[in-house]
Amino acid sequence: MADRRRALIWFAALLALVFAGDRVLAWALDQVLVRSHFRFSRLYRGGNDADILILGDSRGVHSFYQPEIEKLTGLRTFNLSYNSMSTRIAEAVLRDYLDHNRAPRLVVVEATCTITEGALAGELRTYASFSPRLAALYAEGHPDGALEGRLFHLYRLNSEFYLEALHYQTRSDQDWINRSTIPPGLRNRQPGLWSLPRPENLEALNRIVTLLNQRGIEVRLVIAPYWPVPVNVPAIANAIDVSVRLVDPQLHALNYAGAVTDPEEFADGVHLNERGSVALLEILHRDGVFAIHSAAPR
Amino acid sequence: MRFNSLAFLAFLPLFAAGYWLTSGRVRLWFMLVASLFFYAWWDWRFVFLLLFSSVVDFALGIFLENEQDDRRRRLLIALSIAVNLGLLGFFKYFNFFVTSAVDLCRSLGLPASEKTLHIILPVGISFYVFKTMSYTIDVYRRTEKAERDLLRFTTFVVFFPELVAGPIVRASRMLPQLQRDHRFRFEQMVSGLTLVAAGYVRKVAIADSIAPLVDIRFAHPEAHNALSLLLGVYFYAFQIYCDFSGYSSIAIGLARIFGFDFGINFDRPYFSRSFSEFWTRWHISLSSWLRDYLYIPLGGNRGGRWATLRNLFITMLLGGLWHGASWTFVAWGALHGIYLVAQRLLAPAWNRVINALRIPALVSNAFLVLLIFHLTCFAWIFFRASSFANAWQVLSGIVSVHGPQLAGLENRGRIAKCTLMVGILLAFEAMAFLPKRRKAVFATTEGEKVTVSAHPLEASPALRLLFIAACIWVVLIFGSFTGNNFIYFQF
Numbered sequence: 001m002a003d004r005r006r007a008l009i010w011f012a013a014l015l016a017l018v019f020a021g022d023r024v025l026a027w028a029l030d031q032v033l034v035r036s037h038f039r040f041s042r043l044y045r046g047g048n049d050a051d052i053l054i055l056g057d058s059r060g061v062h063s064f065y066q067p068e069i070e071k072l073t074g075l076r077t078f079n080l081s082y083n084s085m086s087t088r089i090a091e092a093v094l095r096d097y098l099d100h101n102r103a104p105r106l107v108v109v110e111a112t113c114t115i116t117e118g119a120l121a122g123e124l125r126t127y128a129s130f131s132p133r134l135a136a137l138y139a140e141g142h143p144d145g146a147l148e149g150r151l152f153h154l155y156r157l158n159s160e161f162y163l164e165a166l167h168y169q170t171r172s173d174q175d176w177i178n179r180s181t182i183p184p185g186l187r188n189r190q191p192g193l194w195s196l197p198r199p200e201n202l203e204a205l206n207r208i209v210t211l212l213n214q215r216g217i218e219v220r221l222v223i224a225p226y227w228p229v230p231v232n233v234p235a236i237a238n239a240i241d242v243s244v245r246l247v248d249p250q251l252h253a254l255n256y257a258g259a260v261t262d263p264e265e266f267a268d269g270v271h272l273n274e275r276g277s278v279a280l281l282e283i284l285h286r287d288g289v290f291a292i293h294s295a296a297p298r
Numbered sequence: 299m300r301f302n303s304l305a306f307l308a309f310l311p312l313f314a315a316g317y318w319l320t321s322g323r324v325r326l327w328f329m330l331v332a333s334l335f336f337y338a339w340w341d342w343r344f345v346f347l348l349l350f351s352s353v354v355d356f357a358l359g360i361f362l363e364n365e366q367d368d369r370r371r372r373l374l375i376a377l378s379i380a381v382n383l384g385l386l387g388f389f390k391y392f393n394f395f396v397t398s399a400v401d402l403c404r405s406l407g408l409p410a411s412e413k414t415l416h417i418i419l420p421v422g423i424s425f426y427v428f429k430t431m432s433y434t435i436d437v438y439r440r441t442e443k444a445e446r447d448l449l450r451f452t453t454f455v456v457f458f459p460e461l462v463a464g465p466i467v468r469a470s471r472m473l474p475q476l477q478r479d480h481r482f483r484f485e486q487m488v489s490g491l492t493l494v495a496a497g498y499v500r501k502v503a504i505a506d507s508i509a510p511l512v513d514i515r516f517a518h519p520e521a522h523n524a525l526s527l528l529l530g531v532y533f534y535a536f537q538i539y540c541d542f543s544g545y546s547s548i549a550i551g552l553a554r555i556f557g558f559d560f561g562i563n564f565d566r567p568y569f570s571r572s573f574s575e576f577w578t579r580w581h582i583s584l585s586s587w588l589r590d591y592l593y594i595p596l597g598g599n600r601g602g603r604w605a606t607l608r609n610l611f612i613t614m615l616l617g618g619l620w621h622g623a624s625w626t627f628v629a630w631g632a633l634h635g636i637y638l639v640a641q642r643l644l645a646p647a648w649n650r651v652i653n654a655l656r657i658p659a660l661v662s663n664a665f666l667v668l669l670i671f672h673l674t675c676f677a678w679i680f681f682r683a684s685s686f687a688n689a690w691q692v693l694s695g696i697v698s699v700h701g702p703q704l705a706g707l708e709n710r711g712r713i714a715k716c717t718l719m720v721g722i723l724l725a726f727e728a729m730a731f732l733p734k735r736r737k738a739v740f741a742t743t744e745g746e747k748v749t750v751s752a753h754p755l756e757a758s759p760a761l762r763l764l765f766i767a768a769c770i771w772v773v774l775i776f777g778s779f780t781g782n783n784f785i786y787f788q789f
Contacts, residue, residue: 003484010488010759017767025771144304145779154774163711184698185520268521 026153033126033157036165037172039080043093044130046100050078052290053097055090055208056110056224057120058083059270063110063224065277066174072285075292079174081110084119087201091208092133098215105292107212111221111240111253114197114205125149126161177274178267182227187263194230202243210247220289221253225260225280227269233257259283299339301548302502309336310552313458317556321479326453333458337422340462344420347385352455354381355430356448362437363444371438378434382427389423394623422462424620426455428584432591433469442470450476457558459549463542465563465583472558480557485759492762493551495769496726498777500544504719506778508537511716516682519691527695529713534682535675536720539568542581566727568674571666572645573637576674588617607642611635626680626689633677719776 034045042048052075054064060081069077080093090113121141128135128149139146149156164173205221212219221244223237230236233255240253260266265276272280284290299306309332316328338345358378365371387395436442445451454472515522515530522530546563553560563582570576577585593613599606611632618631652662683689 003482006484007482007487010484010763014763014766017763018770021767021771022774025775029775148779152774154771158775158777160711160715163715167711167714180523183521183523 022152022154026157029154029157029162030129032169033162033165036168037170038161038165038168039078039082039173040093040127040161041165041168042078043080043097044100044127048078048097048101049076050101051075051105051292052077053094053104053107054079054081054110055085055094055107055113056081057085057113057116059112059224060085060110061176062178062267062271062273063222063277063280064108065177065274065281068278068281069290072281073290075105075290077174078104079176081113082120084116085113086116086118086120086198087114087204087208088118089120089124089134089137091204092131092137094208095211096131096133098211103215103217105294106218106220106290107208108220108222108289109205109208110224111205112194112197112223112236114201114240115195115236116201117198123159123161125156126159126165128156177277178271179274180267181273182263182266182268186227186269189228189269191228191231193232194226194236196232196236197239197243202240205240206243206247209244209251213248216294218292218294219248219251221251222284222289223253223255223257225266225272225276226257227260227263227266229258254287254289256280256283299336301545302498302506305339314555318482323449325479326449326476329457330449330453333453333456333461336458337456337461340421341418344418347389347420347423348426348456349452351382351385351426351430352452353448354378355434355455356445356451358434359437359444359451360446362434375434375438378438379431382431386423386427389418389420391619391623398625425464425466426461428466428587429468430455432466432587435591436468436470445469445473457553459552459558460560463545463549464581465546465549465560466587467560467583468587471561475558483557486557487555488759488762490551490554490556491766493547493554495551495766497544497547497549497551499722499726499769499772500540500547502544502777502779503773504723504776505537505541505544506780507719507776508533508540508716509778511712512537512682516684516688516692519688519695522695524696524698527692531675531679531692531696533716533720535568535671535678536723538678538681539564540723566730568671569667569727570670571663573634573641573670573673576670577634577638584617584620588613588620592616603642607639610638610642614638621681624685626683626686629686629689630677630681633680637673637677715776722772722776 033041035041052069052073054060054066054069054077056064058081061079061083064079064081066077066079069075080090080097085093087109090109094107118137118141121137122145124134124138125142125145128138128146135146138149145155167173209219221240223233223240226233237253237255244251244253260272260276260279262276262279265272265279267273267276299309313332316332317325320328334345334348337348355378358374358381362371362374362378365374433442433445437444445454450473454469454476457472460467512530512534515527516534519527543564550560550563561583565579565582567576567580570579593609596609596612597605598609601609612635614635615628615631618627618629618634621627621630651657679692680686680689683692
């Protein structure tokens with residue numbers, strides 16, 4: 001009996017220690033999170049006053065090199081894109097941005113994020129405590145994870161987002177870009193078929209456009225370059241155009257899928273590298289994609 | 299049921315309650331039924347195969363003990379081996395041998411049509427077949443008494459902690475422990491939980507964090523540069539080590555909680571200074587099984603130098619095939635066979651060079667540890683690759699001159715995390731070097747407490763409390779909760 005009594009006391013001590021440590025460590029690590037210069041920490045800390053806001057998945061990250069946009073346009077730019085960020089998640093992030101920061105004058109959406117599934121949703125738990133929208137998206141796809149996050153606060157910090165936040169403790173992440181060149185094995189690939197936009201993402205894109213139009217914020221939809229260009233890019237662009245026309249008849253996707261033709265300017269088949277991004281941005285700037293025509297938004 | 303599933307987290311306390319509330323034969327029945335439930339959670343149909351294997355070897359064990367005629371005894375042991383290897387051969391290797399034979403015929407220009415069967419590999423078959431087979435061989439050799447209690451024997455075969463992925467606990471170790479009731483002991487519970495917690499860190503935090511990074515490199519080697527592929531291979535070495543040693547640690551810890559001693563299955567293998575040492579530290583229960591039931595029956599080192607080398611090579615080759623029905627596993631085993639043979643041939647010359655140059659032991663040992671680790675990593679490429687073509691893609695990618703550049707590494711956050719995970723692993727390994735204290739820790743199978751040397755973690759319940767809590771925090775922060783299977787389940 002003595003052993004069993006000792007075990008009970010020991011288990012009680014273990015539980016107390018685990019939960020106390022969980023709360024104390026999570027609080028300490030949260031302080032590190034909110035002080036980071038990682039894009040989502042900056043978003044929720046507030047105080048950003050970008051003129052141009054970029055939204056998209058990894059193609060948005062590596063096609064829209066923020067320092068180059070600022071150099072070309074002279075306008076403050078904030079790239080909120082992130083790997084595997086679907087349009088549904090982008091919508092939540094945009095709404096949060098508008099809640100916490102001064103509204104931008106132009107939002108550029110890399111429109112192939114309408115193809116992206118919700119793979120990033122699993123990461124959202126890290127910022128879920130800052131955003132009911134992200135918390136809802138996370139709980140929708142990960143009900144068990146949401147419960148675990150409520151039970152153990154440390155679990156919320158178990159994410160790539162948190163690692164990024166650690167990495168960008170002392171400097172901005174806005175110069176994040178691929179700097180490698182496409183491996184030989186991918187260079188000579190034949191053009192293939194790419195997935196078509198997902199209905200729930202097209203609906204989210206329509207809501208984004210509606211919101212931005214209501215707020216007087218200009219919006220551009222851009223399809224960034226591929227190597228090689230998928231044969232069904234016109235169909236992808238058409239699906240986006242047909243959908244978005246329901247809420248804004250003037251708006252359509254600007255197809256730059258074949259705008260960069262040198263494979264040395266790609267990091268892989270779907271991502272530009274720094275050189276490629278600079279080349280694309282020069283073309284976009286020349287074509288007036290970053291031109292802002294309206295007055296400052298309401 | 300996997301150790302890293304929610305179902306198991308519910309199963310374990312229920313098992314513990316049932317186990318401690320029962321005693322004697324009721325407890326054995328409870329262990330048997332609960333273990334079969336644990337196994338049936340995956341696929342109930344194969345429970346019958348498991349029981350069939352147990353009953354056959356139980357009966358053959360008794361016949362072998364009763365029989366005095368040598369010729370009949372040889373027939374009985376041949377029957378036992380045929381049944382066990384027959385099960386293994388059908389469920390694990392049938393399609394492999396058919397497709398290999400068809401490929402061979404076609405390469406010789408002979409007509410051959412491929413007729414494979416849709417066979418599901420029963421989880422853990424390689425482990426429980428080896429366990430029961432070694433039992434009948436031991437009875438045949440008269441080094442082990444036949445078990446006359448079917449309930450006890452079947453419980454030995456199906457006891458859930460070691461059922462699906464080892465360690466291969468032999469009858470000589472396990473059956474005596476099933477002959478008496480184990481009382482609840484606080485020290486054993488805490489010691490077992492420490493191993494379980496360490497096992498979860500290895501599996502859920504380290505191996506499963508590394509897995510995606512490795513998977514993508516082996517799935518698309520053409521999309522990665524040399525440095526990226528090299529990192530993939532190094533990380534795989536740590537992934538498979540943590541995956542399997544994590545499972546073993548959980549299994550051994552669970553057994554210890556309930557009063558059973560499974561021995562150890564891993565002992566810091568990447569610190570080995572030779573391949574023979576590596577195989578006394580990696581999957582110890584399998585390598586000692588292969589030694590006792592394959593290498594020694596082949597003649598061991600009793601037939602002269604070349605026969606010894608041949609026996610070593612054959613043992614490793616078959617050890618490779620044991621892991622899976624694929625030529626890449628055979629290649630992995632062959633590579634380890636070659637390593638062992640080369641070591642035997644080159645060791646005297648190496649020792650002469652070390653002595654002649656008066657190289658300090660620390661330097662030569664460090665060099666040997668690095669050499670063995672890298673050669674092991676080279677062999678892992680074949681173990682992990684889906685085919686020879688895939689292995690060749692990885693190898694040619696590593697030696698290609700294109701882009702050995704840091705800039706080509708995608709997702710550096712994940713690489714940083716994996717590097718941190720390897721750091722945690724090294725911290726775990728380093729704990730074995732902590733100075734030891736004396737402390738009464740374990741109960742023997744006879745129920746006596748023994749005083750053993752143990753490092754501070756074992757010696758202090760308070761430190762173990764902190765260690766287990768830290769393991770839980772590490773799993774919460776770094777763990778992957780996608781429910782990845784243990785790699786060795788496929789074997």
